[in-house]
Amino acid sequence: MAVPRSALVLSRALALQRAASSARSLSGSVRNSPALLYRTHGEPVQVVKLETLELPALGAESVLVKMFAAPINPSDINMIQGTYAILPDLPAVGGNEGVGQVVEVGSNVKTVKVGDWVIPKDAGLGTWRTEAVLNAVDLVTLPCDISVLSAATLGVNPCTALRMLSDFEHLKPGDTVIQNAANSGVGTAVIQIAAAKGLHTINVVRDRPDLVQLTDRLKAMGATHVIKEETLRRPEMKELFKLCPRPKLALNGVGGKSATELLRHLQSEGTMVTYGGMAKQPVTVPVSALIFKDVKVRGFWVTQWKRDHKHNEEALRSMLDELCSLIRTGKLSPPSCTEVSIEDFHKALDNAMKPYISTKQVLVM
Amino acid sequence: MAVPRSALVLSRALALQRAASSARSLSGSVRNSPALLYRTHGEPVQVVKLETLELPALGAESVLVKMFAAPINPSDINMIQGTYAILPDLPAVGGNEGVGQVVEVGSNVKTVKVGDWVIPKDAGLGTWRTEAVLNAVDLVTLPCDISVLSAATLGVNPCTALRMLSDFEHLKPGDTVIQNAANSGVGTAVIQIAAAKGLHTINVVRDRPDLVQLTDRLKAMGATHVIKEETLRRPEMKELFKLCPRPKLALNGVGGKSATELLRHLQSEGTMVTYGGMAKQPVTVPVSALIFKDVKVRGFWVTQWKRDHKHNEEALRSMLDELCSLIRTGKLSPPSCTEVSIEDFHKALDNAMKPYISTKQVLVM
Incomplete structure (x- = not known):
């Protein structure tokens, strides 16, 4: 079902397309694109619908992109639920990352060319669709x-992991990083990037039936230690710190008790960076850790x-x-993914919201 | 009662004196000094005793100091209770700050001279005594x-206040600082130093019977706003932020809910510095403040x-x-003090531990 044009007036994501359509495309033909659209905030499986959008004509500064694949990230879900820090005007196309190929460029476009692979520079583009007319300045190319x-x-996720490992503490080979949510998208990127930098990682995961397999999988990626x-809270942590120095950096995707425990094991003057709050509980910091251990409690948001x-x-x-370059040399693999056709988005959204699902749902177009 | 010399072997504070006594003083006479000593950790009124210590002979690198006055700070109390981050070997003389005058110097001493006013460079010297033989390198001179x-x-306290206002955020005249425990030693120093720097201060105090008088007193010191x-948690905070910008810096001497509330009013990318934990509750930080507001949670300890x-x-x-220089120009006054003779130390310790006591107990020798 095509979205009536009147309904789109307030859409920021789609307004982007409008702005890009100051000239008709060379062919002049009207193209349609299936897209996962939501018109109200709410539970994703209820509010997200597969609709057919009319693509605007190609403007001088815009490009037509054929999407290849776009993942479902926790922040995409929160954005649809209306609980995220930034929300698009509605209706909006879901999804904030993904890769596509440029198939047509406007007359003034210099930064990308036909055939280039592109990803969004910022959140909010709406990547869950098969084709889109986008401003060239909102895209950055990737090698194919x-x-x-x-x-x-x-x-x-890999950008989040790399920045957190680079921007908060000066880490050198042999230093230790501790993280919870080690099996998350960010967590597995941290393991691999840290291993490539010669850092020890202590990776905390929740207990689960397949813990042995999970531990093996994370160790195969380069995790030094995997613990529950x-x-x-147990004395065996002391034994562990005979094998590697106490961490200078803690990465927290959980919050609550888990974060407090990470803090407790930090070196003096170390930093804990929070990038997620899966437990939906705040970070609790003992006063003595701040005053006498001089730990630094920070946050990171890749969008910012x-x-x-x-x-x-x-x-x-x-x-x-x-x-x-890490990907090319085999040091950074994508998370284990389940590829789902855009038509089966209901299943993908369902799976993306299940706890303990270790594979990322990726919509393929 | 003199402390038996055998009992002093393990005392770090007194060992300092020993180290300083490699040569006899010119006069060769033995001098005694009353001192407030504790031999075990516990409640100050129970474990602190007024005893007479034999002063060691003056070494080449040491000086004899006649103490004038020494305050009772919360950290002195915690040190006696055994709950502080650093503890002296026992027995130890209480007190970590105070001023005295140099009355005799060792033959190699170059950094201070007879007549100089001196204060300790570091915690742990034991200032609650009438005279002490100290290493010259452990003292710094003050103008008289x-x-x-x-x-x-x-x-x-003034050192803590100045460092916190200088080392965490780049503050310029017109910026705002928010603090709790505004009536504490650090708090009143913050008010005055901030006022001298042209900063607005929002000063949070606990409700109390004499709130009006307290507010007047803090405003007379230079406090911009004093609130309960x-x-x-009230909507009137919005009105307040029409009068001054949101704070870049929050100073927390309390912890618990009070700290969380300070955080909530910080500007994006602002910093909260914790220097005390009067409420004996940890600092609780919403995950969203860390990720989406990029607030920084830090600690400060002047001893470190x-x-x-x-x-x-x-x-x-x-x-x-x-x-x-702030003191000389009348911009920084000492806290309101109650001077107590060293013989009346019981009363002073008692008062120092009462809540809502607005004057600092200072032992005079």
Whole structure:
């Protein structure tokens, strides 16, 4: 069902397309694109619908992109639920990352060319659709010698992992990083990037039936130690710190008790960076850790980083180059993914919201 | 009662004196000094006793100091209770700050001369005594044109206040600082130093019978706004932020709910610095404040700062000069003090531990 044009007037995501359509495409033909649209905030399986959008004509500054694949991230879900820090005007196309190929460019476009692989520079583009007319300035190119799944999942989690390992503590080979949610998209990227940098990682996961297999999988990625949440409170931590130094950096995707326990094992003057709050509980910091251990409690949001570096193309380019080089040398693999056709989005959304699902749902177009 | 010498073998504070006594004083006479000593950790009124210590002979690197005055700070109490982060070997003389005058110097001493006013460079010297033989390198001179009370209370609270206002956020005139425990030693120093720097301060105090008088007193010191803890949760905060910008810096001496409320009013990318935990509850930080507001949660301990700058005499000198200059121009007054003779130490310790006591107990020798 095509969205009536009147309904789209307030849509920021679609307004982007409008702005891009100051000239008709060369062919002049009208193209339609299936897209996963939501008109109200709510539970994703209830509010997200597969609809057919009419593509606007190609403007001088815009490009037509054929999407290949786009993952379902926790922040996409929260955005649809209306609980995320930034929300698009409605109706909006879901999805904030993904990779596509440029198939047509406007007359003034210099930064990308037909055939280029592109990913969004910022959140909010709406990637869950088969084709889109987008402003060229909102896209950044990727080399096409990495896998589609690597490219589709590069812009959020590996970027978050790399920045957190780079921007808070000066880490050198042999130093230790501790993290919870070690099996998450960010967590597995941290394991691999840290291993490539010669860092020890202590990886905390929740107890589960397949813990042995999970441990093996994370160790195969380069995890130095994999422990259960409960172990954080046990004397065996002392034994562990005979094998590697206490961590300078703790990465927290959970909050609550788990975060407090990470803090407890930090070196003096170490930093804990929070990037997620899966437990939906705040971070509780003992006063003595702040005063007498001088621990630093910080947060990181990759979307803000990208916005802060909007006018520093070089910073984004150099981060993506570093990640692609790790991918090419086999040091950074995409998360284990379940590819789902865009028509089966209901199943994908369902799975994406289940706890303990270890594979990322990726919509393929 | 003199302390048997055998009992002193393990005392770090007194061992300092021993180390200083490699040569006999010129006069060769034995001198005694009353001191407030504790032999076990426990409740101060029970374990602190007034005893007479034999002063060691003056070594080549040491000086004889006649103490003028020494305050009772919360950290002194915690040190006696055995709950502080650093504890002296026992028996130990109480007190970590205070001012005295040099009355005799060892043959190799170059940094201080007879007549100089001196304060300890670091915690742990044991200032609650009438005279002490100390290593010259453990002391720093103060100009003698400030009051004894200003000098006796300069080394901990005003130093803490100045460092917290200087080292965490780049504040310029017109910026705002919010703090709880505004009536504490650190709090009143913050009010005055901030006012001298042209900063707005929002000062949070607990509700109390004499709130109007307290508010007047803090405003007379330069406080821009004085509010009750409850007000932090009320809509009138919005009105307040029409009068001054949201704070870049929050100073927390309380912890618990009070700290969380301070955080809530911080600007994006602002910093909260914790220097005390009067409420004996941890600091609870919403995950969203860390990720989406990028607030920074830090701690400060002036003792650690002094130790970190042990080999940078210039940093300590320049901090003390800045504070003395504020004192001389009438911009920084000592806290309101109750002077108590060292013989009446029981009363002083008792008062120092009462809640809502607005005056600092200072032992005079």
